Every structure is written in structure tokens, then in C-alpha cells.
Amino acid sequence: MKSTKLSIKGFKALPIHTMKEENCTEIKNVKIEESGEKLVPIDTFPEKIVNQPEYFIQGIEGALPVGYLREGAYKRLLRAANMLPKGFKILVFDAWRPAKVQKSLYSKVKEMLKLKNPDATYSEISALAEEFIAFPSENENEPPPHETGGAVDLTIVDSFGIPLNMGTEFDEISENTHTRFYEEKIERGEKLSKEETEILLNRRLLFNIMEAVGFRNYAGEWWHYDYGNQRWAWCIGKGVSAFYGIAKPKFVWMKI
Numbered sequence: 563m564k565s566t567k568l569s570i571k572g573f574k575a576l577p578i579h580t581m582k583e584e585n586c587t588e589i590k591n592v593k594i595e596e597s598g599e600k601l602v603p604i605d606t607f608p609e610k611i612v613n614q615p616e617y618f619i620q621g622i623e624g625a626l627p628v629g630y631l632r633e634g635a636y637k638r639l640l641r642a643a644n645m646l647p648k649g650f651k652i653l654v655f656d657a658w659r660p661a662k663v664q665k666s667l668y669s670k671v672k673e674m675l676k677l678k679n680p681d682a683t684y685s686e687i688s689a690l691a692e693e694f695i696a697f698p699s700e701n702e703n704e705p706p707p708h709e710t711g712g713a714v715d716l717t718i719v720d721s722f723g724i725p726l727n728m729g730t731e732f733d734e735i736s737e738n739t740h741t742r743f744y745e746e747k748i749e750r751g752e753k754l755s756k757e758e759t760e761i762l763l764n765r766r767l768l769f770n771i772m773e774a775v776g777f778r779n780y781a782g783e784w785w786h787y788d789y790g791n792q793r794w795a796w797c798i799g800k801g802v803s804a805f806y807g808i809a810k811p812k813f814v815w816m817k818i
């Protein structure tokens with residue numbers, strides 16, 4: 563794990579490093595050694611973490627009004643929140659995701675992409691969809707990241723509760739959502755506008771504090787981070803196994 567001694571200025575000065583190209587086959591082949599760690603609600607410490615369940619708000623079938631994460635991932639998220647400037651908080655859009663929600667979102671993304679690409683084949687649409695959302699696999703050896711409780715979609719809000727400008731909306735489907743979009747503009751020799759520079763620095767802050775506490779980013783989405791699941795283990799490499807497989811919160815009266 564990286565040192566967490568950098569200042570906020572230091573985090574913003576540190577460019578977002580390049581990430582290896584996503585390889586779904588390699589990720590799915592990562593071994594899972596389930597830890598049995600429980601899922602915990604993320605809304606119990608509002609001084610540091612804001613629960614904003616986007617899929618529940620938007621009426622996605624099966625979505626819950628409270629986010630859940632594995633306990634270890636949640637504690638690391640709190641550490642990240644503690645590294646922010648006074649009054650700033652982590653805002654969570656989505657964390658653990660029921661299978662029903664994963665299937666619904668996957669279908670909605672495919673429908674949207676088909677409208678934008680009417681001449682594309684079924685296979686082409688499916689491949690394109692998986693750049694934005696994991697296939698809703700029912701294979702316990704290949705769980706979608708969010709179904710493990712080790713994936714989280716988030717941003718940062720300032721001391722007034724206003725989200726920092728990250729350049730796109732959450733879940734927007736565009737090239738601008740790629741975490742290094744503005745870094746790559748600089749690398750091509752392009753000059754950033756004042757607003758683009760602000761976005762770049764905000765993304766660096768989020769990326770570097772999350773990496774500092776052990777999470778790993780999905781390069782296609784500035785908001786998505788993993789810990790403990792297959793994607794995280796693949797990012798770490800060196801034969802590391804995942805320790806979060808499929809998980810569900812335990813409810814007495816409701817079955818998911």
C-alpha cells in the first residue's frame with residue numbers, strides 16, 4: 563500500500579498513472595479464497611460518508627436504499643475520507659449490488675447502446691456493454707465486482723455538500739468518463755482549459771487517496787474502485803488471490 567503522508571496538494575500534483583489494459587478472461591480466472599467477511603451498511607458514519615443510492619433513487623428494480631460494503635473495504639473507505647480536507651466527504655453512488663440490479667442495468671445499457679449503434683450485431687453490442695458494466699454472471703467463480711461487496715462507485719463532496727467537478731455525470735456513457743481522459747490530453751500536448759484543469763486535479767485527488775488506502779480504479783470509469791475482488795487481485799498481480807466472492811447482506815425478513 564502507498565504511503566498516505568502526501569498532502570492534498572501533493573495528491574493533486576501526482577498524475578494518475580497508466581493502468582494495464584483490461585483483460586476479462588484473466589480477471590475471471592483469478593482464484594477466489596473467500597474470507598467470509600460480512601457486509602456492513604455505509605450510512606452509519608454520515609460525518610465522513612454520504613449514502614446516495616442512485617439506483618434506488620432512479621427506481622431500478624431490486625435496488626436498496628442503503629449501500630453495503632465488506633467490512634474491510636468500508637474501513638479503508640473511511641481512511642480515505644479521513645484524508646480529505648476538513649468538511650469534505652466521500653459520496654457513494656453504489657456499492658454492493660443485488661443480482662437483480664446487475665441484470666437490470668446490463669439490459670438497460672445494451673438497450674441504450676443499441677439505440678446509438680443500430681447497425682451493430684448482438685455480439686458487438688454485448689462486447690461494448692461490458693466496457694461499461696460487468697456481465698451478470700451467475701457463476702460463483704466469476705462474480706460481477708459489485709456483487710462481491712468489494713466494488714464502490716463514488717465521488718467527493720465539498721464542505722457545502724456539493725460534488726466536486728469530475729467532468730461527467732455518474733454512469734454517463736462517453737469517453738470522458740475514462741479516468742485518465744484529461745491526463746492523456748496533456749500527454750498529447752493539448753492545453754487544458756481552467757475547468758478541465760479543475761477536473762483533472764479533482765480526479766487526481768480521488769484516484770490517489772483511493773489507491774493510497776488499497777483500492778484500485780477501473781480505467782473506464784473515474785468513479786469505480788475495487789478492493790478484495792477478482793478485478794482488484796488482477797490489478798495487484800503477483801499471483802494474488804481475491805478474498806471477496808459473491809456476498810449478500812443478512813436480513814431476517816427479506817430475501818435477496
